[in-house]
Amino acid sequence: GGRRFQCNFCGGMSECPTFYFAHIRADGRRADSEERPELSRGSVELVATKDYMVRPPMVVTHFFLIDASAYAVESGATACACAAIASVLDSIQGGDSTRIGIATFDAHLNFFSMKPGKQATMLVMPDSSDPYCPAPSALVVNLRENRDSIAELLEAIPGMFTQPQPAESIGGAALFGALQVLKGCGGKITMFLASVPNTGMMAVKARPQGVKSGDRDPQKILQCGDPSWTRLGQQCADYQVAVDLFLLSRHYMDIATLSEVVHRTGGSLYEYDGFTPELDQGQLENDLRWNMVRPQGMEAVMRVRCSAGLSVEEYGGAIYQRTLTDVDLAAIDSDKAILVKFKHEEKLSDTQNAFFQAALLYTNTSGQRRIRVHTIAVPCTNVLGTLYRAAELDTQIFWMARKAAEALPGATLAGVREQVTGQCVDILYAYRRYCATSTSSGQLILPEALKLLP
Known part of the structure; x- marks a missing residue:
């Protein structure tokens, strides 16, 4: 009743x-x-109550890190980064409460303290082995109240470093210093990097280049070269700090190492091969603007549930997991996809549906805590042919490509290729054996939904 x-x-x-x-x-x-x-x-969004909050919802906070080393200044990367940031100030989401922070780095880390109507003050952090934040509250300011001061600072930064600059770049220490600024409030670090961090904390060691590897040689160059970058990414995720990385260089950048901090925090990585200001300035501004205006959320936690008889086996994507059941996302946006693999544990009745539900608790850019829930019901069947007819080719290929990319660092091209080929053969062999037994043995039979499987 x-x-x-x-x-x-x-x-x-x-x-x-x-x-x-x-x-x-x-x-x-x-x-x-x-x-x-x-x-x-099937999809609803609810306003979360205080029971779902361990602290007040985050305020949209962006901290921009700009490379001002000798190469960055000479190549024009510093000026391009400043111009790109200035062009998107009015596009940043968050309303009147949005906060902004700016710092540059070369052989030292230079914070900028800003006040309305006054010239910005530079605070130099000379210690690159153990950087700290002198005054976090003074280094992030309200965007609306300090709009003119921020624009003037961005216009002035390229001229501050016209004198011969040191070749050193403390990019790793600068990123750690930016984390110290945001660790109390969370937010996003947007870093513009023109050269590999070569000194100070988390300096990236040079790795051999130009060495050709065969199909049977381990792809070690694709592995992270310094675990401290992985640990920093985990620290950022713990403090709800996401990292976006813009690589503005014409030379080799150890992306396998640098991307670890991006991958762990749900950030985005942009790489401009052979960066040239005249050619890439427009693309840089467009990428940064979309990064700011796209639908996005902060300090998110996701959990996926499924019917009895099924279980979640693993997650895949730019995520961080503290527990086996939840996915932590310092940032989530419309360009990200999270893969979930389910395990069939018990027999399911073919007269009932199986249910799957993804629940995302997040803070939107208006400072409101929300819960977005997606629920789907799918029919169950004990007929293998029906299963093949309903197979989703795009999902299958996406999962196989993702697992191949995850397996490749440290593995061999031949081994990964054999693994993917074996998966395709197993899928098609099962179809031929159980769903197309009446055809001749020499005839190639492919399921309609998976005809384009590699």
């Missing part, structure tokens, strides 16, 4: 709260099912 309900995931029965009660219609549905989105829609 509507006083009890059954969970479609675990099958358990629960009492319906009095305030939520509604009578059941003749067709077995609640009388108010069409009026309640959570009962009639």
Whole structure:
């Protein structure tokens, strides 16, 4: 009569709260099912209560790190980065509460303290082995109140470093210093890097270049060369700090190492091969603007649930996991995809549906804590041919490509190729053996939904 309900995931029965009660219609549905989105829609978004908050929702905070080393200044990367940031100041989301911080680095880390109507003050951090933040609250300022001061600083920065600059770059120490600024409030670090960090904390050691490797040689160049970058990425994720990295260089950049901090925090990496200001300035500004205006969220936690008889085996993507059940995302946006692999543990009835649900708790750019829930019901079958007819080719290829990319660092090209080929052969062999037994043995039979499988 509507006083009890059954969970479609675990099958358990629960009492319906009095305030939520509604009578059941003749067709077995609640009388108010069409009026309640959570009962009639596959995707809903709810405003989270204080029970889902361990602290007040984050304020949108961006901290820009600009490479001002000798190569960056000479190549024009410093000026391009400043111009790109200035061009998107009015596009940054977050409203009147948005906060901005700016720092440059060469052989030292240079913070800038800004106040409305006053010239910015440079605070030099000479210690590159153990950098610290002198005054975090003074280094991130309200964008609306300091709009003119920020624009003037960005215009002045390229001229501050016209004198011969040191060749050293403390990019790793600068990133750690930026984390110290944001660790109390969270936010996003956008770093413009023109040369490999070669000194100070987390200096990236040069690796042999130009050495050709064969199919049977381990691809060690694709492995992270310094685990401290992985640890820094984990620290950033713990403090809800995302990292976006713009690589503005004409020379080799150890992307396998530098990308670790991006991958762990749900950030984005942009690489401009053979960076030339005249050719790449427009693209840089477009990329940065989209980075700021695209639909996005902060300090997110995601959990995926499924029906009894199934379980989540693993997650894939630019994620960080503290536990086996939850996915932590310092940042999430419309350009990201998260893969989830399910494991079939028990027999499922072909007369019932299997249910999958992804719930994302996040803070939007308006400072509101929300819960976005996607739920889907899929039919079960014990007929293998039906399963092949409903196969999703794009998902299959995406998963295989992702697993191949994850396996390649440290492995061999031949080994990964054999692995992918073996997966394709197993899929097609099972179809031929169990779904196309009436055809001649010499005839090539492919399932309609997977004809384009590699």
